[in-house]
Amino acid sequence: xxxxxxxxxxxxxxxxxxxxxxxxxxxxxxxxxxxxxxxxxxxxxxxxxxxxxxxxxxxxxxxxxxxxxxxxxxxxxxxxxxxxxxxxxxxxxxxxxxxxxxxxxxxxxxxxxxxxxxxxxxxxxxxxxxxxxxxxxxxxxxxxxxxxxxxxxxxxxxxxxxxxxxxxxxxxxxxxxxxxxxxxxxxxxxxxxxxxxxxxxxxxxxxxxxxxxxxxxxxxxxxxxxxxxxxxxxxxxxxxxxxxxxxxxxxxxxxxxxxxxxxxxxxxxxxxxxxxxxxxxxxxxxxxxxxxxxxxxxxxxxxxxxxxxxxxxxxxxxxxxxxxxxxxxxxxxxxxxxxxxxxxxxxxxxxxxxxxxxxxxxxxxxxxxxxxxxxxxxxxxxxxxxxxxxxxxxxxxxxxxxxxxxxxxxxxxxxxxxxxxxxxxxxxxxxxxxxxxxxxxxxxxxxxxxxxxxxxxxxxxxxxxxxxxxxxxxxxxxxxxxxxxxxxxxxxxxxxxxxxxxxxxxxxxxxxxxxxxxxxxxxxxxxxxxxxxxxxxxxxxxxxxxxxxxxxxxxxxxxxxxxxxxxxxxxxxxxxxxxxxxxxxxxxxxxxxxxxxxxxxxxxxxxxxxxxxxxxxxxxxxxxxxxxxxxxxxxxxxxxxxxxxxxxxxxxxxxxxxxxxxxxxxxxxxxxxxxxxxxxxxxxxxxxxxxxxxxxxxxxxxxxxxxxxxxxxxxxxxxxxxxxxxxxxxxxxxxxxxxxxxxxxxxxxxxxxxxxxxxxxxxxxxxxxxxxxxxxxxxxxxxxxxxxxxxxxxxxxxxxxxxxxxxxxxxxxxxxxxxxxxxxxxxxxxxxxxxxxxxxxxxxxxxxxxxxxxxxxxxxxxxxxxxxxxxxxxxxxxxxxxxxxxxxxxxxxxxxxxxxxxxxxxxxxxxxxxxxxxxxxxx
Numbered sequence: 001x002x003x004x005x006x007x008x009x010x011x012x013x014x015x016x017x018x019x020x021x022x023x024x025x026x027x028x029x030x031x032x033x034x035x036x037x038x039x040x041x042x043x044x045x046x047x048x049x050x051x052x053x054x055x056x057x058x059x060x061x062x063x064x065x066x067x068x069x070x071x072x073x074x075x076x077x078x079x080x081x082x083x084x085x086x087x088x089x090x091x092x093x094x095x096x097x098x099x100x101x102x103x104x105x106x107x108x109x110x111x112x113x114x115x116x117x118x119x120x121x122x123x124x125x126x127x128x129x130x131x132x133x134x135x136x137x138x139x140x141x142x143x144x145x146x147x148x149x150x151x152x153x154x155x156x157x158x159x160x161x162x163x164x165x166x167x168x169x170x171x172x173x174x175x176x177x178x179x180x181x182x183x184x185x186x187x188x189x190x191x192x193x194x195x196x197x198x199x200x201x202x203x204x205x206x207x208x209x210x211x212x213x214x215x216x217x218x219x220x221x222x223x224x225x226x227x228x229x230x231x232x233x234x235x236x237x238x239x240x241x242x243x244x245x246x247x248x249x250x251x252x253x254x255x256x257x258x259x260x261x262x263x264x265x266x267x268x269x270x271x272x273x274x275x276x277x278x279x280x281x282x283x284x285x286x287x288x289x290x291x292x293x294x295x296x297x298x299x300x301x302x303x304x305x306x307x308x309x310x311x312x313x314x315x316x317x318x319x320x321x322x323x324x325x326x327x328x329x330x331x332x333x334x335x336x337x338x339x340x341x342x343x344x345x346x347x348x349x350x351x352x353x354x355x356x357x358x359x360x361x362x363x364x365x366x367x368x369x370x371x372x373x374x375x376x377x378x379x380x381x382x383x384x385x386x387x388x389x390x391x392x393x394x395x396x397x398x399x400x401x402x403x404x405x406x407x408x409x410x411x412x413x414x415x416x417x418x419x420x421x422x423x424x425x426x427x428x429x430x431x432x433x434x435x436x437x438x439x440x441x442x443x444x445x446x447x448x449x450x451x452x453x454x455x456x457x458x459x460x461x462x463x464x465x466x467x468x469x470x471x472x473x474x475x476x477x478x479x480x481x482x483x484x485x486x487x488x489x490x491x492x493x494x495x496x497x498x499x500x501x502x503x504x505x506x507x508x509x510x511x512x513x514x515x516x517x518x519x520x521x522x523x524x525x526x527x528x529x530x531x532x533x534x535x536x537x538x539x540x541x542x543x544x545x546x547x548x549x550x551x552x553x554x555x556x557x558x559x560x561x562x563x564x565x566x567x568x569x570x571x572x573x574x575x576x577x578x579x580x581x582x583x584x585x586x587x588x589x590x591x592x593x594x595x596x597x598x599x600x601x602x603x604x605x606x607x608x609x610x611x612x613x614x615x616x617x618x619x620x621x622x623x624x625x626x627x628x629x630x631x632x633x634x635x636x637x638x639x640x641x642x643x644x645x646x647x648x649x650x651x652x653x654x655x656x657x658x659x660x661x662x663x664x665x666x667x668x669x670x671x672x673x674x675x676x677x678x679x680x681x682x683x684x685x686x687x688x689x690x691x692x693x694x695x696x697x698x699x700x701x702x703x704x705x706x707x708x709x710x711x712x713x714x715x716x717x718x719x720x721x722x723x724x725x726x727x728x729x730x731x732x733x734x735x736x737x738x739x740x741x742x743x744x745x746x747x748x749x750x751x752x753x754x755x756x757x758x759x760x761x762x763x764x765x766x767x768x769x770x771x772x773x774x775x776x777x778x779x780x781x782x783x784x785x786x787x788x789x790x791x792x793x794x795x796x797x798x799x800x801x802x803x804x805x806x807x808x809x810x811x812x813x814x815x816x817x818x819x820x821x822x823x824x825x826x827x828x829x830x831x832x833x834x835x836x837x838x839x840x841x842x843x844x845x846x847x848x849x850x851x852x853x854x855x856x857x858x859x860x861x862x863x864x865x866x867x868x869x870x871x872x873x874x875x876x877x878x879x880x881x882x883x884x885x886x887x888x889x890x891x892x893x894x895x896x897x898x899x900x901x902x903x904x905x906x907x908x909x910x911x912x913x914x915x916x917x918x919x920x921x922x923x
Contacts, residue, residue: 006082006086007024007028007078007079007082008024008025008028010081010082010085010086011024011027011028011051011082012024013085014051014052014055014085015051017054017055018050018051018052018053018054020050020051022047022050022051027047027051027078028078030044030047031044031074031075031077031078032074032075038074041066041069041070041074044069044074044077045062045065045066045069048062048065048078048081049062052081052085055085057084061081061084061085064080064084065077065080065081068080254307255267255282255305255307255308256307256308260309260312263308263309263312264312264374264375265368266282267282267283267308267312267316267375268368268373268374268375268378269368270282270283271283271316271319271320271375271378272361272364272365272368274302274320274323275319275322275323275326275361276326276358276361277323277326277327277330281305282304282305282308283302283303283304283305283316283320284302284303284305285300285301285302285303286300286301286302286303288300294401295397295401298328298331298332298393298396298397298400299324299328300323300324300327300328301324302320302323302324304316304317304320312375315375315376315379316375318379319375319378319379319382319386321386321390322382322385322386322389322390325386325389325390325392325393326357326389326393328393328396328397329350329353329354329389329392329393329396330354332396332397332400333347333350333351333354335400336400339405340405340406340458340460341406341440341441341457341458341460342405342406342407342409342410342437342438342440342441342460343405343406343409343437344440345436345437345438345439345440346409346433346436346437348436349432349433349436349437350392350396350433353392353429353433357385357389360381360382360385364378364381384425387423387425387426388425388426388429391420391423391426391429391430392426392429392430392433395412395413395416395430395433398412399412405460406441406458406459406460406493407441407460407462407492407493407494407495408492409437410434410437410438410441410495410496410497410532411495411496413430413433413434413437414434414495414496414497414534415496416430417430417431417434417534431534434532434534435531435532435533438495438531438532439531440460441460441461441495442530442531442532442539443530444456444460444461445461445498445505445530445543446528446530448461448463448505448508448509449505449508449509449512449528449542449543449546449547449550450512450522450528450546451512451516451522452508452509452510452511452512452513452515452516452522452550453509454509459493460493461490461493462489462490462493462494462495462498462502462505462506463487463488463489463490463505463506463509464487464488464489464490464493465486465487466485466486466487466488467486486510486513487506487509487510487513488506489502489503489506497532497534501540501543504543504544504547505543505547507547507550507551507768507770508543508546508547508550508551509550511550511551511553511554511768511769512550512553512554514554514557514675514678514769515550515553515554515557517674517675518557518561518674518675520553520557522553528542528546529542530542547768548767551767551768551769552767552768554675554768554769555766555767555768555769555772557675558675558676558678558679558769558772562675562676564676564679564772565763566623566624567624567627567670567672567676567680568679568680568776570622570624570625570627570628570670571670571680571685571688572756573619573622574619574628574668574670575668575670575688575689575691575692576688576691576692576695576748576752577692577695577696577699577748579617579618579619581617581618582613582614582617582618582619583699585613585616585617586609586610586613587699587700587703589609589612589613590606590609590610591703593605593606593609593662594606594661594662594663594666595661595662595663596661596662597660597661597662598632598660598661598662598664598665600662601632601662603630603632606630606632606666607629607630610628610629610630614628627670627671627672628668628669628670629668629669629670629671630666630667630668630669631666631667631668631669631689632662632665632666632667633665633666633667633689634665635660635665636660636664636665636800637664637690637693637694637697637796637800638796638797638800640690640693641690641789641796644790663696663697663700664697666693666696667689667692667693667696668689668692669685669689670685670688678769678773679769679772679773679776684776684777684780687780687781687783687784688780690784690789691747691752691780691783691784691787691789694747694787694789694796694799695744695747695748697800697803698740698743698744698747698799698803699744701740701803701806701807702737702740702741702744704806704807704810705733705736705737705740705806705810706737707810708733708810708813708814709733709737728863728866728867728870729813729862729866732809732866732869732870732873733809733813735873736806736809736873738903739802739877739903740802740803740806742899742902742903743799743899743903745902746895746898746899746902747786747787750895750898751782751783751786751787751895752783752787755779755782755783755786756779758779759775759776759778759779762775763775786895786896788884788896794883795880795883795884795887798876798879798880798883799880801876802873802876802877802880805869805872805873805876806873808869809869809873812865812869816862816865874909874912877903877909878909878912881900881903881904881909884896884897884899884900885897885900888900
């Protein structure tokens with residue numbers, strides 16, 4: 001315990017009286033703690049009650065302290081508490097100024113200064129003899145604490161040259177010294193936690209002290225005027241900034257009347273004070289210009305007394321930039337305090353630099369008082385420090401002018417290190433500052449890549465958490481948004497040395513988050529040590545190791561524990577029509593229901609029929625069959641594709657939902673749970689549905705064409721002449737069947753199956769979930785593209801039109817067979833009696849068909865209608881094949897031409913296609 005600390009002295013006396021289980025340091029630690037780590041007010045009061053309960057007036061003091069704690073900082077309340085008991089048993093033996101001197105003498109010094117200190121250059125300096133202080137007028141000594149390993153006598157001689165003030169202060173009563181010292185400390189604490197002006201503070205102090213006189217009046221110290229450039233709240237940082245103190249000044253010495261040796265001694269003394277921010281008489285700082293911008297805001301201009309010897313003045317002018325740079329650094333440190341973790345950590349490193357600088361000044365003062373220092377020697381000693389300090393000042397000013405914060409500060413420092421190649425001293429210092437400034441950022445990075453947790457109160461980290469807190473704000477498809485939007489990279493928050501690894505850092509934390517949400521405990525394989533080092537990229541290997549660990553863990557969760565491949569097989573089995581028997585049984589069961597208008601279709605009926613079909617087909621052994629469900633969309637496939645492709649004029653824009661049948665709006669959907677939903681998310685399922693709807697619709701058309709082929713068996717009962725009329729209809733039906741079946745075969749056998757096998761083979765070698773997502777997306781995109789669902793909507797429309805004309809033709813054939821309205825066919829019907837076997841095949845089906853409300857146009861014969869269907873279908877098919885051919889010419893990598901060769905296998909449509917191409921070319 002330091003004897004010069006009045007607060008510790010009071011606490012020690014009280015603890016000794018009550019034998020309380022505390023120490024002065026432990027009590028000070030609790031009262032100095034930040035708001036988050038501080039004990040509640042009632043517990044702090046309990047500590048004070050325990051240590052002061054033997055004092056007769058402790059109840060009144062505790063009541064007063066309780067009121068102060070409600071409105072002021074706990075440290076201020078502790079100082080008031082110590083002040084109340086200081087009159088009873090505390091008698092100091094030194095003034096406040098000597099207290100500061102003793103604290104300097106007893107504070108530890110760094111083992112190695114980051115600056116070029118005088119101890120490195122002048123190791124032979126001795127401080128064993130005790131010399132008397134000079135009686136010449138001196139400036140106000142700085143109270144900024146310095147670290148030192150010298151003796152208390154040497155420091156007291158070097159730092160406090162004010163003998164007359166010390167003697168006058170010692171002559172006053174010790175009680176007044178105690179009260180004054182505590183009041184000064186109390187004033188600093190209140191300034192540190194309040195933005196009030198000095199006048200309002202004195203009002204509060206007078207009220208808290210019950211009308212007692214302030215310390216400045218007791219000690220005879222004149223009240224301080226507002227500082228020249230720094231707000232009051234920064235005064236607790238011990239930043240003098242050439243603070244002007246009026247009144248009780250010593251008589252000014254005429255510098256011109258002194259000999260050269262005395263001038264040098266006086267100017268050296270003032271110069272050392274000036275380097276620490278203390279205003280002097282012969283080296284005076286110019287008041288800063290409030291309108292100054294740029295570097296001028298952080299520069300200090302000095303005016304040297306004109307009566308000083310010219311040679312000395314020139315040497316002084318060479319040293320004064322160091323004072324300007326040092327004070328500029330102090331201004332920036334005080335102005336940026338609390339502006340983020342990176343800035344705070346940088347300021348902490350600059351404070352250590354400040355201690356080293358004060359050590360340098362202390363050593364210079366020692367030599368000065370031993371009559372061993374000249375201004376030339378001081379310049380020689382300070383020259384390396386001047387260069388380094390200028391570089392630090394320039395770097396900090398650039399950061400301040402650019403308003404850099406967080407990662408931008410680290411980027412600026414990193415670039416500065418590169419530009420300082422060749423200047424080892426300055427580069428080494430900037431590397432040390434950067435390493436210290438990067439510590440909080442590296443701690444956030446370590447927590448993210450080790451546990452997937454973000455602790456970033458100041459929004460400085462490169463990963464941003466966009467978590468939705470309220471359940472009513474959750475998006476409809478959270479799994480899609482989770483992977484893409486939950487965690488995002490803020491590009492302007494990435495330090496330059498981490499920019500290449502930002503995506504890997506993002507994925508590492510995302511993987512760990514998914515693993516944690518699956519209920520698994522994340523245990524890192526090894527301890528991580530992350531530290532900025534421009535000469536070594538060890539942190540890169542740490543990031544890579546964390547990434548591969550997280551990737552392997554999540555991949556194991558998806559593939560082994562949640563059977564991702566089994567779910568993908570089930571999706572292919574149902575949504576890509578890979579389970580043939582199930583597809584046919586389902587269409588047989590649901591055909592009547594799906595042929596209705598979409599508003600008349602009952603989803604519950606479809607669900608029941610789906611469940612029945614799943615259990616009757618070979619799909620009954622699928623463990624994930626219950627994840628399959630039916631869905632009725634409010635639009636057909638063409639409208640959906642038009643919306644996706646952002647078409648201004650949609651093909652089906654005028655069609656209303658009432659005109660759509662259930663078969664046009666029907667689709668399967670597949671529901672999965674977390675974390676499989678990361679891969680089979682809503683977007684992926686939507687792509688599967690688009691493929692399913694096109695395949696399912698083509699399969700429906702094929703079934704209708706097969707049905708009229710079966711019903712056309714009635715033509716066997718016609719006479720040869722009548723059957724000849726049906727031949728054109730049979731030919732057209734076969735051409736339609738050939739086009740639709742080849743289209744299905746092309747999509748299922750030539751596109752989906754090969755891409756699926758490629759996907760499965762690549763899945764065997766995946767290393768992380770991002771590869772899984774990319775491969776799965778590539779598989780779906782390739783299928784959609786080659787199935788003509790993404791290139792442009794006109795191909796999809798052409799397929800839809802072909803299917804529509806086929807369905808209309810099937811409907812026409814069924815009506816013509818039902819009513820025989822064509823006169824030629826009616827007269828040629830054979831009168832012979834049908835065989836019993838043929839009757840059993842055709843008549844029951846005819847009797848079960850519902851009667852159609854419309855009939856054929858009496859003006860058109862059967863052959864004319866068939867010819868019209870033939871012309872319309874042929875035109876649509878030739879246009880479709882021509883579009884595919886033109887597209888294949890632009891992109892030969894696609895497989896579109898395979899479909900052309902399948903449909904036009906015998907060049908039946910070639911001549912007509914050539915004519916169409918010539919017609920288009922001629923306009």
